[in-house]
Amino acid sequence: MEFKLPDYNLWLMLPELFLFVWALLVFTFDLVTKRKKESAVGYSALLGLLLTGLILALVWTGVLVPGKANGYGSGFGNMFYNDAMALFFKIIFLGAAFMAIGSSFGITRQKIVNHRGEFYGLILLSTVGMMFLSSSNELLSLYIGLELTTIPLFVLAAFFKDNKLSVEAGMKYFVIGAFSSALLLYGLSFLYGLSGTTEIVQMKINLGLVHATIRDIGVILIMGVVMMVAGIGFKLALPPFHQWAPDVYEGSPTPIAAFLSVGSKAAGLVAFAKIFVNGLIVFYDPLQAPNDWGTLVGVIAVLAMVIGNVVAIRQSNIKRMLAYSSIAQAGYIMIGMVSLNEHGLASVGYYIFAYMFANMGAFAAVAIFEDKTGSCQIESYRGLAKSSPFLSVTLAVFLLSLAGIPPLAGFLAKYKVFAAAISMATADADYSWLYWLVGVGLLTAVFSLFYYANVIKQMFFSTEDSPYKIKFALPSLVVLLMGLVGVFWFGIFPEPVLDLASDISAAFGFLPR
Amino acid sequence: MMLPYLALAAILFSIGLFGVLTRRNTIGILMSLELMFNAVNINFVTFNKFIWTDGLVGQMFAIFIVVVAAAEAVVGLAIVLLLYRNWQGIDTDHVSVMKW
Amino acid sequence: MTEYTFLIPLLPLFAFIMIVFFTRWKEMFSALLSIAMILAAWVMSVVILIETLGRIDEPFQWAYKFVNLPNFVLEIGTLVDPLTAVMLVVVTTVGACVEIYSVGYMHNDPRFSRFFAYLSLFLFSMLGLVVANNFFMIFIFWELVGLTSYLLIGFWFEKKSAADACKKAFITTRVGDLGFLVGLFMIGIYFGTFNYGGVFEIAGSGVIPAGILTAAAIFVFCGAVGKSAQWPLHVWLPDAMEGPTPVSALIHAATMVAAGVYLVARSMPLFVTSAEASLVVAIIGLITSFMAASIGLVQNDIKRILAYSTVSQLGYMIMALGLYGYDTAQGHHSPGFYAGTFHLMTHAFFKGLLFLGAGSVIHAVHTNDIQEMGGLARKMKLTAPTFMIASLSIAGIFPLSGFWSKDEIVAAASHYPIFLIGTLAIAFMTAFYMWRLCFLTFFGEPRDQHRFDHAHESPKNMTYPLVFLAVLSICAGWVGLPWIHKGFATFVYHGEAYEPHANYLLMAISLIVGLSGIYLAYLMYYKKSISADAMAEKFKGLYKLLYNKYYFDEIYQKVVIDPVMAFAGLMWKFDANVIDGAVNGTGWLTIKWSDIKEWFDTWIVDGAVNGCGWVVRQGANILRFMQTGSMQFYALFIAVLVVLFGLYKFEVKFLKIGWPTVTIIFILGVTLLALLTRITQIKFKANRRTDGEE
């Protein structure tokens, strides 16, 4: 009997495989050099990310894929599937990892003397997980990717072993993470029970059939939907599944908090898009199914924007403040997510892209400041503009971008998200509830300015000088500049990114009318 | 036909849920989490066995969950160890400093 | 020369600009420049007057479009007709006299040049007002004379009374201007043009509804009420006497206040279309005139007496014009128009003379109070006679100019008993208070010996204008003698020229009335056969009422100014507390929440609050407490919310006994159980350490 292996198309997975190997190399490099080379480990990790990016580009353009014109297509027994979304998000994962590692040189020099290799390696491994996740084509690989993302992050959150806050952060993250992944799995199991497949495209077809024939799948689906929303909502830090986020961000090393807020969130977005926007699209609409998820996510988005923006106002710790801010930002992203038209997913893609630069940049600035002063209190930024103008200006720019002030990228991102919702709402009166999302989003965007401006106020308006004079390590500077350039450049000349992002919508079948 | 199995899974899941929510001991929480994962496993296997009988997707899924859960438990126990190192105890009350 | 009329206002403007920017430091040069300019303007005016005599029926007009929008044209231009020509001569004559006089009066003043600059600016505005050919332009200069009046009244602004007076004058006249402005809008809207000729043509054509015409006329008249200090806006003029006396003579006696009369005369074609409006004008004139004359009876400030006299005389003119409009509207003939404008001219001369004389007296004795004067005739050989000539003139004594013009006003009022009685009563009172003033000032024994000793006749440059004006006060009326046929009446007229005819009865009556007023004053203040004090005692209530000017100032203070200021204060409070407060979220409440102040970071209390900030902050406080710090609470929260979301999507019709239901019930039950178990364990600790680091 002839046993024929399916077409693995491992070339498509080349970036992931490369980064995985590189992560292992980083582990061993640190051991081999007997932990002597302080920054070499970090630089090697950065180099790995750059190379991965290069390979990704080559795969994408088809240079490294034999017999194909581009990097799209499925492999590994159809468990692995590269489409525009996967590739787009891989850029974001790599960028977030790059910026997180770039801003962690100070921390590793001061606080993690003995486990630098593990620190960087785990970040890379988590990145690999995210990349797998974004290419997953069915529930099992999606789950594996999700766990590969999360488990290294559990470790990283608790990385300051002797710091009680860090351990607390790790513990909380772990328990809530495992708990919500159990919920997600329970939900997935119902989904499997309903559709009999784990392949998302097949599932979509099967569910459509089931939906047409059996009416009482309602209850099962409710449980499945709600539990999956909870599981992925945890990753996205969406209320009411957000409560771990401020605590974990505050306790864990700052670059890790940054990575959590961007990378992990982007991974959650991919998972959400794959399961809901693709797999469960028939249950989006309340008119077609009584157990829809559209309005549910809408409610959650409203909660996110309100809770995130409102509670952030009262924070005195800048990391907690940024945590709440990222909760709110997730809310804005979800507006794009529930706008199921050609603008929806494109706006999600562009939003997370712009958000990556601004948020990673802001966290990098916070990390730099923390390295120097040991403080994350907003008050301690008082008068910083005089002693360290560059850091203050960059942080201010990042915060303004997060607040959505033009011409920064954050503004265009919000514009796109609201445009998506309004285009959906103006097209059909059934979707006019999206107007409410837009209204809440815009109003809370005004609130958000309040707390962002508070930091700016501390830095700039004070008449007294700050006692701190910040000097930058080279990688930190690179990260800040990267963020700065990204925020400006992609705010003013966003067309290439917008093109890529609109491919995401197209890949999900939302074509321009 | 399926009901006992699914009910068993639900009961297990609920017990795990209850444990996670109420245990003061972090090891207890870890064990409860394992219960929840296993409830999921039962679900998967049941669906595979009774409804979608062609293919072994559900059972494969269960095996993967077992593996991942093991990895998760390892990390979890390591963190519990850190808990013990920092507070000389593994009570959940220790880890409620950060709030508001 | 007439085509160069536009130069007349520009000459003083040139002087103003030169003085302000270049010659301010050379005082005498500034004064001479200013005088030279007004003399040049005077010469031009006289020439223009002569030219106009030759072409009475063809007014010269020149206009330039200033704003040219569709349906909206504003012009700048000149109109020279007899009325303009007469006014030009009057204004430049008095102006020149006053400027020459001021050289003496204002010498040693630290702001000597500025005074002449202001005078020139005033003359520019006044002459501009006179030559204007449309309502828009007259309004512009109307406001400018108001401004210069403001500047000149407040010339000695260090005096609080002067500072108050100038503001009062400006604002009070502005109230009238408000009406004028509305009138202008009505003209602009309904007539579509501001040009005199255009407006009057349309007004006469009967296209415009009568109601609109009446309203427009009355609104235009509002301007005159303000500027000519007619009741009820007369209160500013007596206070305006805080300005230097030459200013009072020029602006607040001879020219600016006459602008209101001029406006009414100018707009006469509008008034004759509406009997109602004209009647209003006449009645206001009568009330003003009577009221002011009665107040004048008991005042002691020499300039205030003259001020009330001015108000009274202006009321006289206005009344005459109003009566003319009323008569003409009903198709009767009336000498009113001619009388009013005639009196306007003669009044300018003798009232200017009176004020300059009063200035001379004040210059000599350094007080305004006539009770402190007396016997000055002995010392002031030129001032006293000229002043008395003017007093005779204003009292209407034959054959001085005042007699002729006043006589025509009486003639205009003669058809209406009330008006006739009023006019005669006013004439009587006028004669009385003027001669009371004369007797107290110039005759009898000096009541303040010290002041008397230091009194002296004024320098020549002050007295010569007096003499010149005295001559005019005597002769100016002769151009309107009822026996000459080509007199004033056939020169300045509206509609058809009015042929004056001598009404000897009326002449005699008005002469007798004037003489009896003088005689009474003679008895009371010269012979003292009737005690003034006893009279005051006898009519105590009336005396107090008159002495306090009918309490108009007090009433306005209580009824208008105080409420407006209180309202303004209220608005400010409203703005600061309610509107802003609603937005700010009542900052004071924030302070009251001191028990939860622990969570108030300094920057919040700091006041970095925004819209609905308070609500948001309180919301933030509440929401923050969900963040209990216990991870199991977080998990519980997730579980509860999963159940809630499940229920939110749950519909009963799907409920069947089956495994899904069992599962739901289990999860629901367990979550509730856990909730009950955990809820007791959650510790709501109020405090946490504020620093994130250890």
Place this chain on the structure above:
Amino acid sequence: MILSSLVAVPLLGMIIVMFLPKDKFNAIRWTSLLISVVPMVVSMWITWDYFFNLSGTSALAYVEGPYDWIPSLNIQYYLGVDGISVPMLFLTGLLSTLSLLASFGINNRVKEYFAFFLLLEAGMMGVFVALDFFLFYVFWEIMLVPMYFLIGVWGGPRKEYAAIKFFLYTLFGSIFMLVAILIMYFTSEPHSLNMVILLDHGPTMSHTLQMVCFIFFFIAFAIKVPVWPFHTWLPDAHVEAPTAVSVILAGVLLKMGTYAMLRISWPMFPQALRDLSFWIAILGVIAIIYGALVSMAQKDLKKLVAYSSVSHMGYCMMALAAFSSVSAIAGCMFQMVSHGLITGALFLLVGVIYDRAHTREIAAFGGLGAKIPVYTGIMVMFSMAALGLPGMSGFVSEFMIFVGAFGALNKVLVGISVLGVVLGATYMLRMVQKIFLGEFNMAKWGGLTDINLREIISVAPLAVLTVAIGVYPKPLTELMTATLENLVSLMAR
């Protein structure tokens, strides 16, 4: 290119200033001044050229684009001016340079100050030349940031409060504009953000949507104007801001609201405008009376001037409500220009006295007329201009507004608003009286010096223009007439 340069030069200047050494104060000051002279001269040239060559038609001039900027969102780079933007450009160029001149006294963080100021200028110029909604919105928002810093860093005692209040208030308004823009974008076919195209799309929208868009735009613009009751940010911002920034706030920023109404919401939604014009007129009249009354109650000189802006912009709103009358709309434009000149000068003058006396308490002064005559003369002149004295620009505008509004609006309403003229005289004269007239306190203010040459230079152009427009308004009217007629015909649809 020429319009782009108006935006680009200050932006470039900002970058240049940022690279100058921090402690070379004079170099920074003169560099920024020279840079700002460029857009001023350019804007003046545009005014000149437009007046002589282009003012005959209502067509857009100096059009750049539309070039594709972000094609996937149909966002274009599209600039152009017409008769309503040219005067605003002129005003912006002039006031920016003068305020920079007036800012030479800033000694604290000079570099940042001038950099922010140039960014502000770029934003303002951009608003007046943009013809694409997105571009317009970007410029509209860009200004907030430098303004926030300028108030917050260099402002008065309550600067932080004022800065954040201004920022949030305006941002709050902007979000409504954003929604309205998006609604217009998605209802137009093909989707477009081009204002010129949307001008024809607006009236074809359903009545409800028109009303929604109109109201949303109105809220955004009204906050900027500010229309009562959205005005409460204004006194705080004006009072706390440094002098030059107050000048810009009053002189240019407030005009952006009325300009945007004329440019966008008025001609785009004529039906909604007709339905709501009465209420807009009421808001305008309330603002006139209310602003004047509140000014009257002020004890702080700067606050008085600030509230007088509320009153003066109320005239603009009333004029805008009388949209069927060319003269009212022309009066509105006049009022925008003249208020910019007059209030700008008043703020400069308040700054002059504040620099010397370190107080703005009206009651603290008295009789200054004798001590500082030149300053007094200039201040009195501008007070007179502010209260609408003929011969000054304020009078022409008020007159045109009243005549226009009287014909187009409820007469009683306009009659009430005329009261504002008297109230305006009252508060201005009270101020003049209390500060300059009366007795002079030698012991307290003996050391006061008169206005210096630099300060005179910075107000002199404003004085000249105020008088010039007041005496000879014809050029300004001719500049706008064709455009305004076109606008009125659009609004009559």
